[in-house]
Amino acid sequence: MRGLRVQLALLLLLVVSAARAQTTALPEGQAATLLDELHRAGLDAPRTFTVTDLYLQRDAVRLHLQHGTLVFLQPVAGRVTGALFEGAGEILVVPPQPAERQQLLKFTGSPLLTESFASVYLRFSDRTDEELRAQIRAGHGELAHEPELLARWEPLVAPLNRAHSLRLLLDYLDEPVPYFYAGVEGRRLGTFNVVVDDRRPEQILVGQVRWREERAYYDVWSSFARRAGPAATPPVRALAYRVRATLLPTTELEADCEVDLELGAGRPRTLLFELSRFLSVSEISEVNATGETPRPGSGQAPVPLEYFQNAALTAEEARYRGTDVVAVVLPPGRAAGAERRTLRFRYRGRVITDLGNGVLFVGARGNWYPNINVLAPARFELRFRFPRTLQLVATGTLREAREEGEWKEALWVSDLPLPVAGFNVGDYETRLVERNGVRVTAYANRQLEPRLAQAARARTLPPPLIPHGDPWARLRQEPGSPPPAPPTLLLDRVANDVANSLATCAELFGPFPYTELHVSQIPGGFGQGYPGLIYLSTLSFLPAGEQARLGLSERAREAFSLLTPAHEVAHQWWGNWVRLPHYRDQWLAEGLAAYSALLYVEKQAGGAEVLREWLERYRADLLETDGAGNPIEATGALTLGVRLDSSRSPDGYVRLIYSKGPWILHMLREMFRDPATGSDAVFVGALRRLAERGGPDPLTTAEFQRALEAVLPPQADAEKTGRLDWFFDEWVYDTGFPRYRLHWELRGRGPDDRRVEGAIAQSDVSELFTMPVPVYARYGTELRRLGTVVVTGRETAFAFPVSAAPDAVLLDPYRSLLRRSE
Structure with missing residues (x-):
């Protein structure tokens, strides 16, 4: 999920020519100057034209400038990277997939x-400038003098430019990768964006920034590949x-972080x-600048590098609406072919909040170090220095621990x-249990965070988690009855519950993939599973x-005590060992974790009834309606992931994925169940084989389908095609x-x-909808x-x-x- 969130953040930040220029390497150290010129590129008054019927076609996107005024932006380093049109125009976007058309609808x-517009702001690194000039020369435009238009738009262009400068800079420093952006002022839909960017896995994107209840959303209307x-x-x-x-x-x-990189042939x-x-970078340098395999400890002096952190925003803007992106510019002039390089980052900031009573909240759990190619496997060596009054737990294995004065290392x-x-830190008490040779250590704060204790007196439900700061900040603080028991009271139970669910997952999906498991308490109403760290x-x-x-509520109590620990344990297999990094496959990671938790519950005394009860709750969740009166199940296809x-639908992802995902897996399990013996071994065996493959190769929805088709039993082959x-x-x-009736x-x-003769009537779905339905007497x-x-x-x-x-x-x-229901 994080991958798409970063892409959308880049779009909001980076969201962009002349005849295609020869690629020339910029001199070292001039990237900042070029970025500033891209920021400041103004309207080029001598290149103002009155135009009619200009067309731009970018795959499924068609832009028609019917009649009006076109002004190009001033060239930067010999290239034109933008233009502004005011007048009458129309844009057409035709998504190829039904799910994307559904989202547009x-x-x-x-x-x-299909939208008429009054103006459009263009940024590009492709052939747009050449195409427009060719059409103008062919009689579709003539030079014009429009001082009022220039005066009206000139103050607006520079702020618009800043959102695209870094993306354009990439195509100056490296071999250009086509980019086209249109900021459209629609007559009916308002201002929206159309992007065709070959640096994105799904190159075409249409969306709009919308505000709701003082929160900005980026509504992705459609996103698909060329x-x-x-x-x-x-x-x-x-x-x-x-x-x-x-x-x-x-x-x-x-922090000081060294990253060993392998760069491809390009x-x-x-x-x-x-x-x-929330972390401010002070320096980035290259530790090994020889082009050879890095040799730590070689003593070679670091080479400072140019970098940009939230380059399009002021420091204040970056804090409240910035992105989590740092761009680093390497020196030019290396020979072709793959190579390895080591970069060093130095940075500092407040990503941990002290909530009182020795309780700390780590707000940046996955982006506290400079991560490239999010969720791709790498080796980690994490050395921490922290106050001796605290305990710290992290991913991996603890190899060294010592105390020196007021500090621990x-x-x-x-x-x-x-x-x-990731890591977590607090004033912890610990418990260690072992199951099947796997050590499970649970960590709980010795005292409850003050605001949660005060909330217990006020009987106030916790609010949703906020990304940084105090996750309970909106709780009322009222005096009253004594505070609740400390988290350490149930530390033994939590450790044993986690160990038991781990043993069940190992029985179902194969051996635990890591050496040990650490379970740490964190403030907030959520859970998260990292490799070996929950x-x-x-x-x-x-x-x-x-x-x-x-x-x-009773349901919430049962969820936090019974399902959430097992869900996060299941993520050790589904999401960590078996990676699903693309946002379109995140439903599968969460669905498998949620259903694995139900499988764990099912194995307990009375568990079959509990499983059915939770599935009924999920069914009811999907039939609930959102603020607009639409059922939750209609929010969108599961493969929209975080776009939900x-x-x-502000909470569309959680409300749909965590309810429909386990239901889909349950239906598959029941379809695959042997009607004679009642065994689910075929379905569970398919999951186990997927889990055992794990490692570097990610899993996709399509591969999951193929894995099931490889063992498809006759009773589940509804169309008799083996698919x-x-x-x-x-x-x-x-x-x-x-x-059904x-x-x-x-x-x-x-x-x-x-x-017995009869018929089953089907409604509320397409006539093409097909489903095997069990019938009993x-x-x-x-x-x-x-x-x-x-x-x-x-x-x-x-x-x-x-x-x-x-009967x-x-x-x-x-x-x-x-x-x-019937």
């Missing part, structure tokens, strides 16, 4: 974008991170790293490449009575779920020809499975032989299908 009222496919971009891979971090008594983090000069905006080293590294909400460490004093959060396209098209790539009658006079209190009816269209007939007249014929009595 949701935001614009139409599955195709028909021709993306331009190749040079790969950059982090091999290892070596971090030396000091946690100052002021809760500031001061050897890009500009590298983009993710680093929290600890070295944590990864035993294998990890997709992400962040578990304070609420999971509290007894049910104390949770009730906070106002938590928008101004129309599950019908299932994934309906449930993963689309919205909606059906309503069954009617039946008994036919035949004797035992040899007695049969009830004899007294006994249910006997008659068979499966593959329902499609509006009605599907069935006939089953029976030995005796049943009733029932459709899906065990509620194994995600369907609406």
Whole structure:
């Protein structure tokens, strides 16, 4: 998920020619000067034209400048990178996928974008300047004098430029990768963006910034790949991170991080790293500038490098609406071919908040070090220095620990490449348990964070987590009854619950992939699972009575105490060991973790009933409506991932993914279940094989489907093609779920020809919707499975032989299908 969040942040920040110029290397140290010129590029008055019928086609995007005034921007280093049009125009965008058209319909009222506009601001590094000039020379424009237009727009251009300068800079420093941006002032839809950028995996994006309840959202109306496919971009891979971090008594983090990089044959000069905006970079240098394999400790003097952190914003703007992106410019002049280089970052900032009572909140858990190629595995060596009154836990294995005066030092080293590294810190008490040779250590603060204790007196529900600062900041502080018990009260239970769920996951999916597991308390109403390190909400460490004093419902209490620990344990396999880094596959990581938690619960006494109860809760969640009156299940396809959060559905991701994801996996499990023996071994075996492959190769939704098709049993092969396209098209790539109604009658006079005949009517979905529906006969209190009816269209007939007249014929009595009530 983080990957797309960074891309969208870049769009908001970076969101951009003359005849295609020869690529020339800029002299070292001039990137900052060039960036400033791109910021300041103004309107080029001598290149103002009155134009008619100019066209620009960028794959599925068609821009028509019908009539009006076109002004080019001033050249920068010999290239024209922008233009402004005012007049009458029209834009057309035709997404190729149904799910993307569905999103356009949701935001614009139409599955195709056809919008008239009054003005458009263009930035580009492709052939746009050449194409426009060629059409003007062909008689579609003539020079014009428009001083009023220039005076009106000139003050606005520089602020608009800043949002695109860094993206354009990339194409000055490296081989240009086509980029086209249109900021459109639509007559009906308002201002929106259209981007065609070959540096994005999905090159075409259409979206709009919207405000709701004082919060800015970027509504992605549509995002998809070109028909021709993306331009190749040079790969950059982090091999290892070596971090030396000091946690100052002021809760500031001061760090020095060395990153070993492998640059592909293209050897890009500009590298983009993710680093929290709350950390200010003071220096970036190259430790090994010889072009040889890095040799730590060689004594070679570092070479300072140019870098840009939130280059388009002021320091104050960066804090409140900046991105977590740092651009680093490498020196020019290296020979072609792959190489390894080592960069050193020095930075400092406050990403930890002291909540009182020795409770600290680590706000930057995955971007506290400069990360490139987010979630790609790398080695980590993390050395921490922190006050001796605290305990610290991190990803990896603790190799060294010592005390010196008022300070402690600890070295944590990864035993294998990890997709992400994190740490947690506090005044902890610990418990150690072991299951099947795996050590599980739980960490809980000795005291409760003050505001949560005060909230218990006020019986106030905790608010949603905020990214930095105090996660309980909005709780009321009122005197009252004594504070609740400390988190350490249930430390033994938490440690054992986590160890038991780990043993269950190992039984289902194969051995635990890491050497040990650490479970640390974190303030806030959330959990998070990193490789070998789990962040578990304070609420999971509290007894049910104390949770009730906070106002938590029975469902919330059960979730924090029972499901959340098992869910985060499951992420050790699904999301960490088996990586799903693309935002379109995040539903699978969360769905597998959520359903694994239910499988763990199912194995407990009375667990089958608990599993059914939670599935019914998830079904009810999906039938709830959002603020606009639309059902949650209609928010969008699961493969939209983080895009499900928008101004129309602010909590769309959580409300859809965590309810529909486990339901899809449950339906697959039930479809794959052997009707004769009731065994689910085929489905669970497919999951185990996927988990065992793990490691460097990511899993995608398409690969998950193929893995299931490889073991597809006959009863799940609804179309008799050996494929599950019908299932994934309906449930993963689309919205909606059906309503069924069954009617039946008994036919035949004797035992040899007695049969149940009837039909199942299907509604609320397309006539093409196909689903195997189990049908049972009830004899007294006994249910006997008659068979499966593959329902499609509006009605599907069935006939089953029976030995005796049943009391009733029932459709899906065990509620194994995600369907609406009859």
